[in-house]
Amino acid sequence: MSPRGLSADRLGRLDQIMDGYIERGEIPGIVALVSRGDHTHVHACGTMTVGGTQPMRRDTIFRIASMTKPIAAAAAMILVEECVLRLDDPLDDVLPELAGRVVLRSLSADLDDTVPARRPITLRDLLTFRLGIGAVMAPPGSTPIGTAMDEAGLAPGGIPPQLPPDEWLVRLGRLPLAHQPGEGWMYHTGADVLGVLIARASGQPLDLFMQERIFEPLGMRDTAFHVPTEKLDRLPGAYTSETNGPGLVVLDDSVGGYWSTTPQFASGGGGLVATVDDYLAFCRMMLGGGRTGSTRILSRASVELMTTDHLTAEQRSANAVLLGGDRGWGLGVSVVTRRTGLAWSVGTFGWDGGLGTSAYSDPREDLVGILMTQRAMDSPKMPNVFTDFWTSAYQAVDD
Template identity: 30%
Template sequence: MKQIIQTTAAAALLLAGSITAMADDSSINMIDASEFGIDSSEIASIQSQMQAAVDGNHIAGALLLVGNNRGVGLLETAGTQGPDDATPVDAQTIFRIYSMTKPVVSVAAMSMVEDGLLSIDDPVGKYIPAFSSLEIIDQETGATRPAQNEMTVAHLLTHKSGLVQSIFAMGTTLGGMYEANVPSDGSATAREVADSLGELPLLFEPGTAWHYGHSTDVLGAVLEVAAGQTLDVILNERIFEPLGMDETTFYVPAEKASRIAEPVHGAMGDNTVVRPMLSGGGGLNSTTEDYVRFAQMLLNNGEYNGARILEEETLALMQEERITDDVSREYFFYGDRGGWSLGFHLQPVDAANPDGASNFGWRGIGGTLFVVDPVNEFFMIYMEQKRGGPRGAPFDNNVAQRVVYEAID
């Protein structure tokens, strides 16, 4: 385990201006917040809002970090790792990052494209035969017809596959088919889940609309077939080992259970119980210290501490808008604002200029978020664990992104 020494007291941070990471192998090297244009009053305000979310019993604890290629200028924490845990949240706390797994798997996919193991234009059926004879469902009548378009790896990366997920199709014929036929308890492997999905109809023709769902789970199965390895091995060899992300895993070793963050409201699965499913769509656990390495690699055009994960040209391709004018935004989470690329959200850096430069990243359903902003040369990571509970939290991942941009502006 990588060790760093830091203070979690806002007062100490205000007095010191920076905190020095003590271990040579830590990704967290503290620099002064003023390098980001963030002053002490803004730090105090952010810390106060984070603490209010804890005091209001919305979350047990949270962490917010802002960094760049020179170091970390803001690292604020509030609260503890869980409602029954007195341990303060820190950069070594383990969070279920859920859909923040998707960008990691997308990067692994593109590294395999670089190595010639697959192409984004490959049909999914080349790797998962169940996807070779697709059908489209009519949601009104339940009738199906043969698909006209072939589903490709690019459609999986961009969520234009026609695959959805039961949680996003509740009360519909297709949603019921997902619930009845797609294993969701972790007892099936990624390949078995993909085989089940390939037998079900699609919501729309691949390539014609954006819809969140099981696309990245199927992508994980495609990578396994293309590489002849399980997804955990693929991610370890291509991303985690080169970057030193030795705390990012699909399942948490029992000896690290005391570092797992837990929600105040609702229950999250026991991530120490090893199951067959390696979910490319949402199965990873990670620490802030580990995810900094991934985010900094992206900010630094595919390289971190001498380890090149992607070529600059590949990462640039991954940031190109893929919700073009011929693609429906009916189901897109942000409507007409922003877009989607090969594995990342694209959101305007300047809300007043929606057609201007974009940041990229993604979030997890448990409350986590990361954003990489090449224009302003920073990345941010926000970690919490939340599953349900009262609405109106004074701080969450949306507020975190807003206050960081306000402070930097």
């Protein structure tokens, strides 16, 4: 594919808009990347901490949260290609904790008001988030299953599970499903189950499998499930909004925080840290049909399958709070199904991270955009800085 351009003047506009978020005190620091063809533009602004003086840099390491999900899906597809796993085989032998499921009669039903599952859970169910359980998008305490997940330490959140994987899966297996396998889309939990599955099926810890099969081949030197001591000066504090105020409070510190030590649970749903350049390497591999240069991670067929929307119209509609009106879900990634704004051609794929990150790849434009901040999202609705970044990235396309 011939190189495609980005307007230098319009990239300057992007930089100014990102700088505005720093100047207004809305976000401590930002690293924004737009890559098209042979042209990659990176703008780092602000500081590593609120009120600090250490500047944000291109090699800053961010908690990428749910941007972990596409990488975990790619890891699973490696095992599918090697015939270690199959998309539609029951997982009962590898994940016996999830065998013999029962299903709630309705999302609001008591935990003992169940019927038998009509079939076992499969790998395809995990990848498409249709295994039958996940984030309950209802007010806290309003559903028995949501309360049970909270009490068991299974509810998705900014910090990954703090349990050993086997214990986490045992607790999940004690709960009924909210939907029959394959019938309802529920966010997140399938990716954490996926991480446990990859480790068991490969015979390696998830972090080691990803390191050997994805990170090292792609040169993703700073991507991992924790930040070693010698790199902690490159990990900014993570912040969230004050409960009753305009300011920010610390969610996770760099020194002594969750990501400063090796976790018990390597979360396939949200545990990784990375730099913008590391994540660009992964996105470029996906845009290249599974290959970067002479390095092939996946087949083109796997990437095409991953980046095809697998949801029904009903499943998309029922989850508009997360997917909006323009996206579906493939295998571990969201997929744009119709264009509703300046950004994202039909077929664009990627996802956001709840701790303040966003990354999408557009095959039609040969474009990758990556936004990294250390301010957690306040709601499932895309924050203004995300929207403005994507608008600014696409208005800079020049050809």
